[in-house]
Amino acid sequence: xxxxxxxxxxxxxxxxxxxxxxxxxxxxxxxxxxxxxxxxxxxxxxxxxxxxxxxxxxxxxxxxxxxxxxxxxxxxxxxxxxxxxxxxxxxxxxxxxxxxxxxxxxxxxxxxxxxxxxxxxxxxxxxxxxxxxxxxxxxxxxxxxxxxxxxxxxxxxxxxxxxxxxxxxxxxxxxxxxxxxxxxxxxxxxxxxxxxxxxxxxxxxxxxxxxxxxxxxxxxxxxxxxxxxxxxxxxxxxxxxxxxxxxxxxxxxxx
Amino acid sequence: xxxxxxxxxxxxxxxxxxxxxxxxxxxxxxxxxxxxxxxxxxxxxxxxxxxxxxxxxxxxxxxxxxxxxxxxxxxxxxxxxxxxxxxxxxxxxxxxxxxxxxxxxxxxxxxxxxxxxxxxxxxxxxxxxxxxxxxxxxxxxxxxxxxxxxxxxxxxxxxxxxxxxxxxxxxxxxxxxxxxxxxxxxxxxxxxxxxxxxxxxxxxxxxxxxxxxxxxxxxxxxxxxxxxxxxxxxxxxxxxxxxxxxxxxxxxxxxxxxxxxxxxxxxxxxxxxxxxxxxxxxxxxxxxxxxxxxxxxxxxxxxxxxxxxxxxxxxxxxxx
Numbered sequence: 259x260x261x262x263x264x265x266x267x268x269x270x271x272x273x274x275x276x277x278x279x280x281x282x283x284x285x286x287x288x289x290x291x292x293x294x295x296x297x298x299x300x301x302x303x304x305x306x307x308x309x310x311x312x313x314x315x316x317x318x319x320x321x322x323x324x325x326x327x328x329x330x331x332x333x334x335x336x337x338x339x340x341x342x343x344x345x346x347x348x349x350x351x352x353x354x355x356x357x358x359x360x361x362x363x364x365x366x367x368x369x370x371x372x373x374x375x376x377x378x379x380x381x382x383x384x385x386x387x388x389x390x391x392x393x394x395x396x397x398x399x400x401x402x403x404x405x406x407x408x409x410x411x412x413x414x415x416x417x418x419x420x421x422x423x424x425x426x427x428x429x430x431x432x433x434x435x436x437x438x439x440x441x442x443x444x445x446x447x448x449x450x451x452x453x454x455x456x457x458x459x460x461x462x463x464x465x466x467x468x469x470x471x472x473x474x475x476x477x478x479x480x481x482x483x484x485x486x487x488x489x490x491x492x493x494x495x496x497x498x499x500x501x502x503x504x505x506x507x508x509x510x511x512x513x
Numbered sequence: 514x515x516x517x518x519x520x521x522x523x524x525x526x527x528x529x530x531x532x533x534x535x536x537x538x539x540x541x542x543x544x545x546x547x548x549x550x551x552x553x554x555x556x557x558x559x560x561x562x563x564x565x566x567x568x569x570x571x572x573x574x575x576x577x578x579x580x581x582x583x584x585x586x587x588x589x590x591x592x593x594x595x596x597x598x599x600x601x602x603x604x605x606x607x608x609x610x611x612x613x614x615x616x617x618x619x620x621x622x623x624x625x626x627x628x629x630x631x632x633x634x635x636x637x638x639x640x641x642x643x644x645x646x647x648x649x650x651x652x653x654x655x656x657x658x659x660x661x662x663x664x665x666x667x668x669x670x671x672x673x674x675x676x677x678x679x680x681x682x683x684x685x686x687x688x689x690x691x692x693x694x695x696x697x698x699x700x701x702x703x704x705x706x707x708x709x710x711x712x713x714x715x716x717x718x719x720x721x722x723x724x725x726x727x728x729x730x731x732x733x734x735x736x737x738x739x740x741x742x743x744x745x746x747x748x749x750x751x752x753x754x755x756x757x758x759x760x761x762x763x764x765x766x767x768x769x770x771x772x773x774x775x776x777x778x779x780x781x782x783x784x785x786x787x788x789x790x791x792x793x794x795x796x797x798x799x800x801x802x803x804x805x806x807x808x809x810x811x812x813x814x815x816x817x818x819x820x821x822x823x824x825x826x827x828x829x830x831x832x833x
Contacts, residue, residue: 261619265615272608350596
């Protein structure tokens, strides 16, 4: 990695660490909410004759919802630069803009991945979720889903004109995407229209990927399709964002 | 030999259609290595746009900019040669001063001991050594401005673009910034320094470029500007209308201006003629309220070139 990239990644990590309260809230809240949704997922699992206990779905659902909501942090990472006047500074600095953007996306992709994994870990400790399949497969799904989210986040930033717009798109999008994928309530309980659009949502593939990864016999091969869909989605959205990106565009922002 | 920075017929237009606004209209400017050019003009005259074009942040619709003979194409090669401190402050408030400086020194590719040494040098140069471990967001306005300017120096650029670096700062900060500009210039950097504090340009003894409505209306060293656009004078204030004529040394006077009770006698070396004029004024039938020598200064030049009413919508220049 180049000196520049190390510097940019270090800066992003440092800034994220200095808003640790936000990071902590995004870790605690999903566990609390999973406590409420756990019974609903367990009941549906029982009625549908699934082998799942419901805990893995409750935990995975919250991991997905909050990883999606973490988009707001990615948005802040871009909009803060505008508010602080450092964006033009970076544009004028001897560094390719692709590295500036790449460092942000890499750090926030890692953050989202780690948060999902931390939730699985905390979910395991607090609610008795055990990974009977493959830990590596869980990591793969978390990483692939985070990639899809990061791609969507970058595209949302590129098309938004202000961080207010970005936040609305982010939270609304997170709820719709998570809801239609079965992360908020069991997929089988969703209205028919939501079940129809569900497979178009990254959350759908992430939910199924998590379930397959933690279930007995779960392996990388079991989640390959899920990860493939999620990775392709992330790359497609990210590429669309890169094509539409106008670095000189002025955006309304507040720090 | 060509100047280090060559700005040729640069035109910039913001917006499209009926909302389009010309920010620069065919500006030509050359800056040599080691030279400081003071850029002045009213708000909206195009100073910041010109700096952005030289820095490669704004693409001109016409004309071109060359840095060291190479076209400003926004490439890394040209970015390495240019350091910009934009008008609006641009620092990371959640990072310490050291982390802010360190980031931009690293972006310039320095590592290890050289990197640490450069951070210390920058801190010393901009009087930030005592503040290195404080969060930038906790600093005073003047201290933040020094950090902001220091970031432009981080990679030791050959071309420094400082857009109103002393806006809202105290005397200590202004002195530190002007010293830093002098040192950079002495080390061979071409500096473009925009300001509304004209006395700073006097202190820097630099060439002055005046922008008005996107056009360069003057570009000369200060003595040449003063000779061309401003004149020294003796001003006499009377209680009532000023007498029309009859003062001594009429043949040496360039011109006489009346303004209510004030008589302005434009003359070479006014101090030498002060006694003569005072005697004449005291002997007139009007009571004299005051008499003083008014030296030609940059402010007079500025007011003449760019201080009038706002230009017409079509950008008619204000050269009078």
